[in-house]
Amino acid sequence: MSYKAIIFDLDNTLLNFELCERQAILGALEDCAVSLDFNGVSETIFLQVFETYNSQYWKQRETFSPRELIEMSYRSTLTQLDIQIDQISNLSQSFWHIFNHSGVMEPYVNEVLTILARNYRLAVITNGFVSAQLPRMQAAGIEHFFEEVVVSEAIGFAKPSPEIFHHALSRLNLTSAQVLYVGDSLTHDYAGATQVKMDFCYYNRKNQNLPQEAKPKFMIGELLNLLELFKSQAFDLFI
Structure with a gap:
């Protein structure tokens, strides 16, 4: 391997999207x-119904x-569960504020980024809104690791479109x-990386079986x- 840079997906690769979202919902x-x-x-x-809608x-x-x-x-969830309130707009405003400042990370993120940053340029490609993704990275304290952060909203293309990778x-x-x-989604990350002939490392965080046609270059469980x-490529990584 002779990589110069490692690009990460954000949600459910560096940040735990489910936990960030649930913090905001509740x-x-x-x-x-x-x-x-x-x-x-x-x-x-409540969480099951909300997340479905x-x-x-x-x-x-x-x-x-x-x-x-x-x-x-919120409106559909509250209606289905027969909860009567008159401040749904306030719920939405509060959710968005909490979510945009929620930086719950996946395990070992800081340790891994600290070591890799010694030898590699790091970047992020993420689908989502600039007003959410950048503050969440700041809340997690990881924004300083990355030379570039590419957010789909900012450029008008979302994964798996090859344009965002280019x-x-x-x-x-x-x-x-x-x-x-490096990403957790075969649909967005693997498919997009494959289109631009970029090596892909599948972060199989839930230990799922891969479909027969999926053949990532690497697969990791954590x-x-x-x-x-990267041990063989960068001897001084672990010194």
Whole structure:
């Protein structure tokens, strides 16, 4: 391997998206004094219903703003669970504020980035909104590791479109052969990296079986395993 840079996905690769989202969902309820216990609803049920609606509504992100999508998710969830409140817009506002400052990381992120940054240029390619992704990286305290952070909203292309990968390569002034991409999604990360002939390391964080057609260059179960891949290339990584 002779990589010059390592590009990471953000959500569920460096930051734990599910935990960040759940902090925001429940934190907004607390901010707006909505008691699930009083309404006889468990946190687990509320989260399940909310996340189901939210995943559906976010497919309309080209039409609605993030605040509107979150408000729609709360409205549908509260209606289904028969919880009566009159401050849904406040819930949406609180959610977006909490989420945008939530930096729950995947295990070993700081350790891995600290070591890799000694020998490699690091960057991020992420789908999402600039107003969310950059503050979340700052909240986690990892933004200083990265030379470039490419957010889909900022350039008008989202993974797996090859354009977002080409944009990152152009910013780094590197070829695809000089870069390893690390991500958790076969649909967005693997598919996009493959289109631009970039080596891909699949972060299989949930130990899922790969479809037969998926053949990533590397596969790891935890980020710490990344360091094993680079032992032979950079002897001083572990000194």
